[in-house]
Amino acid sequence: MLQGDTVRLKCHFKTFTGQLIDPTDVKLTIYNSKKEQIEQFILDDSNKENVGVYFYDYTPASELNEFIFEFAGSYNSKPILSRGRVEIKFNQ
Numbered sequence: 847m848l849q850g851d852t853v854r855l856k857c858h859f860k861t862f863t864g865q866l867i868d869p870t871d872v873k874l875t876i877y878n879s880k881k882e883q884i885e886q887f888i889l890d891d892s893n894k895e896n897v898g899v900y901f902y903d904y905t906p907a908s909e910l911n912e913f914i915f916e917f918a919g920s921y922n923s924k925p926i927l928s929r930g931r932v933e934i935k936f937n938q
Contacts (some may be wrong), residue, residue, distance in 0.1 A: 866898030869919025
């Protein structure tokens with residue numbers, strides 16, 4: 847990803863058997879490389895592409911060289927989450 851650009855972060859929530867599911871209380875949390883929380887967004891149906899598929903268009907702060915993102919929710923009263931890391935470069 848290039849500095850100043852917007853990235854679409856995406857998550858597929860699935861059961862242990864691979865079935866796509868819609869968790870409740872879906873949130874996206876952004877962390878810096880030191881695992882310190884930077885931002886948090888509550889997601890709703892406008893961030894839902896399909897059953898179990900959520901996304902968020904994110905433009906990171908210019909001072910970040912990378913960030914960690916975490917999609918989290920609850921399914922059957924248990925936490926469900928997915929994390930990823932994005933490296934930011936000034937040029938290719």
